[in-house]
Amino acid sequence: MRYAFWPGCVSKGACPELYTSMVRVAPELGIELEELYDGNCTGAGVISEHSMETADALNARNFALAQRLGLPLINICSTCQGVQSLAQQRLRKNPQLAARVNEALADEGLQYDAEKGLEVKNFLWVLVEDLGLEKLRSMVKKPLTGLKAGPFYGCYILRPESVLGFDEHPDRDHYLEYVIEAVGATVVNYEGQDKCCGFPIMTINKKNSLSMAASHLSEAQSEGADCLVTPCPLCHLNLDAQQPDAVRYATVNGLEVPILHLPQLIGLALGIDAAELRLNRHVVSTRKVLARL
Amino acid sequence: MEVKLKVKRFDPESPEVKGRYQEYSVDMPENATVLESLIQARDYEDESLALRCSCRSSICGSCAMRINGRARLACKTQVRNLTKEGGEEIVVEPPGNMPVIKDLVVDMSSFWDKVLAVKPWLQPSGPPPEREYLVPNEAMAALTEVMNCIMCGACVSDCTVLEVDPTFLGPAALAKAWRFVGDPRDAEDLPRLRELSEASGMWDCTRCNMCVQVCPKDVKPMDQILKLRAEATHAGITGNAGSRHTIAFTEIVEHSGRLDEFRLPILTHGKLNLVGQVSDLPVALRMLRSGKMPSPFHKPIGGVKHIKRIFRRFAGKKPSEGSH
Numbered sequence: 159m160r161y162a163f164w165p166g167c168v169s170k171g172a173c174p175e176l177y178t179s180m181v182r183v184a185p186e187l188g189i190e191l192e193e194l195y196d197g198n199c200t201g202a203g204v205i206s207e208h209s210m211e212t213a214d215a216l217n218a219r220n221f222a223l224a225q226r227l228g229l230p231l232i233n234i235c236s237t238c239q240g241v242q243s244l245a246q247q248r249l250r251k252n253p254q255l256a257a258r259v260n261e262a263l264a265d266e267g268l269q270y271d272a273e274k275g276l277e278v279k280n281f282l283w284v285l286v287e288d289l290g291l292e293k294l295r296s297m298v299k300k301p302l303t304g305l306k307a308g309p310f311y312g313c314y315i316l317r318p319e320s321v322l323g324f325d326e327h328p329d330r331d332h333y334l335e336y337v338i339e340a341v342g343a344t345v346v347n348y349e350g351q352d353k354c355c356g357f358p359i360m361t362i363n364k365k366n367s368l369s370m371a372a373s374h375l376s377e378a379q380s381e382g383a384d385c386l387v388t389p390c391p392l393c394h395l396n397l398d399a400q401q402p403d404a405v406r407y408a409t410v411n412g413l414e415v416p417i418l419h420l421p422q423l424i425g426l427a428l429g430i431d432a433a434e435l436r437l438n439r440h441v442v443s444t445r446k447v448l449a450r451l
Numbered sequence: 452m453e454v455k456l457k458v459k460r461f462d463p464e465s466p467e468v469k470g471r472y473q474e475y476s477v478d479m480p481e482n483a484t485v486l487e488s489l490i491q492a493r494d495y496e497d498e499s500l501a502l503r504c505s506c507r508s509s510i511c512g513s514c515a516m517r518i519n520g521r522a523r524l525a526c527k528t529q530v531r532n533l534t535k536e537g538g539e540e541i542v543v544e545p546p547g548n549m550p551v552i553k554d555l556v557v558d559m560s561s562f563w564d565k566v567l568a569v570k571p572w573l574q575p576s577g578p579p580p581e582r583e584y585l586v587p588n589e590a591m592a593a594l595t596e597v598m599n600c601i602m603c604g605a606c607v608s609d610c611t612v613l614e615v616d617p618t619f620l621g622p623a624a625l626a627k628a629w630r631f632v633g634d635p636r637d638a639e640d641l642p643r644l645r646e647l648s649e650a651s652g653m654w655d656c657t658r659c660n661m662c663v664q665v666c667p668k669d670v671k672p673m674d675q676i677l678k679l680r681a682e683a684t685h686a687g688i689t690g691n692a693g694s695r696h697t698i699a700f701t702e703i704v705e706h707s708g709r710l711d712e713f714r715l716p717i718l719t720h721g722k723l724n725l726v727g728q729v730s731d732l733p734v735a736l737r738m739l740r741s742g743k744m745p746s747p748f749h750k751p752i753g754g755v756k757h758i759k760r761i762f763r764r765f766a767g768k769k770p771s772e773g774s775h
Binding site: 167168170171172173174175195196197198199201202203204205206207208209211212215216219240262263265266313314316317318319353354356357358359361362363364365366367369370373399400402403439440441 | 611612614615616619650654655656657658659660661663664677680681684691692693696697698700701704708709710711712713715716719720727730731733734737738740741742743744745752753754757758760761762764765766
């Protein structure tokens with residue numbers, strides 16, 4: 159299994175533990191990553207607020223880089239997934255747009271074949287659809303029995319379903335649960351698992367942003383979760399780095415919920431050392447998780 | 452076909468009983484909707500069950516409610532599609548984010564108050580023309596999504612911001628605002644946009660896509676909110692954190708090809724906004740301690756000159772006139 163790898167800005171910025179753990183875990187799963195070092199920011203749905211066409215051109219550039227390698231694209235960010243899927247849909251539906259964008263890319267000798275398209279998959283989807291849960295189960299060296307983990311998806315990998323391949327894969331909103339089970343841990347479901355973490359308005363309306371994070375964290379903790387697992391580094395930032403501030407809006411006493419990146423959960427089950435997975439690089443200590451293993 | 456319903460009840464005469472669910476089992480034809488099943492239960496099993504409905508063909512917008520955890524029109528939701536989603540029992544609850552009057556009926560006053568607050572009527576300038584207002588086809592075609600709104604409140608029910616902040620204008624009212632800001636006949640764009648840029652307005656939307664997902668008429672309320680934001684920013688209404696955020700984000704990527712998480716919050720608060728800057732210090736220190744602080748020395752990607760060229764080429768195009 160070989161993929162063009164778009165790590166996203168955040169895994170190279172404020173969540174370096176995500177990048178490190180992904181690069182450590184992938185070869186163990188038989189996943190080869192060809193990183194797009196010259197790839198650019200997807201715009202995170204923000205640049206499209208300013209200029210949709212610029213955002214589409216930026217995304218087409220990444221797609222073209224992957225197509226040049228002849229490989230499907232893997233990302234490790236729910237936000238990148240949503241933005242890339244939406245851009246793909248617009249480019250596919252609007253050949254004039256694709257032509258204008260390709261004119262811009264031609265200066266660099268790049269071309270995105272929108273009609274042919276490109277498979278763009280988050281690591282979560284790759285685990286379930288390409289690797290397969292059976293295979294994943296067989297690779298587990300250290301089942302995470304005793305760990306109770308809650309899923310936290312991130313909006314853009316779930317909505318809108320019409321652009322995220324739910325017609326073909328209607329279970330994509332259950333994949334985190336499947337993976338948590340496959341590595342031997344127990345799933346803890348709670349109401350906020352598919353809601354917004356609040357990250358996009360952190361610097362715009364801090365109170366609302368923290369209240370959202372606090373609400374999901376409180377629910378998960380009161381349902382008995384030892385930790386949450388997320389495929390989205392932006393959710394990680396709001397749920398982990400902001401958690402000490404979110405505490406004041408919590409509805410439970412002593413809020414402390416470590417947040418794992420998806421590759422970290424897999425890495426633990428593959429028997430990789432916690433420090434190599436950078437579980438020591440979180441704001442909320444992961445000792446609660448490690449104590450369960 | 453046996454349809455099992457689990458309905459959340461609330462009786463205003465005994466408000467101390469909260470969160471009680473009642474189960475009904477009704478015999479229905481294969482193609483029955485949830486609404487038909489509820490009516491059957493009410494008419495033949497329990498006449499005390501309260502619900503709202505009228506047209507039964509997804510035009511009037513009366514029967515929005517939460518079905519299996521998600522806001523939907525009961526008349527547009529077929530039972531057999533739900534049983535495909537899993538689970539034998541269909542859980543029916545009143546719409547969220549609005550106070551319950553009885554059972555599945557909620558008080559929609561706050562919904563209507565917010566729609567009214569955006570002045571949902573045309574405000575042209577000058578005397579009216581002798582005949583009708585002439586508008587290019589494409590200008591109205593761009594508004595068809597939002598004109599499909601039937602005011603059912605599904606988007607408001609499931610809005611993730613309203614859950615934590617009832618003062619937020621919300622997806623239905625903001626989408627309605629775009630209906631007039633985007634209308635070439637309306638002359639009040641700037642005052643409208645200024646007002647909508649205030650607190651609890653367009654910039655408080657988190658872009659979570661929940662309203663896009665649940666809207667039974669494909670209005671895509673969030674997309675309309677994003678058009679308002681673009682319009683406001685392009686009109687120079689930039690004295691707020693939301694607008695500064697999009698401008699800073701865009702400029703950072705233009706100049707380096709990727710996000711600079713060190714500078715983005717500083718620029719969003721505004722360089723001279725000391726209170727804003729100081730409010731981020733605790734989280735910055737925590738991240739520094741955990742080795743998560745983004746480097747202040749930001750490195751552009753290889754090929755950044757191509758990124759700059761892309762920006763120059765497409766600069767100035769608004770989302771609403773771009774690739775839609």
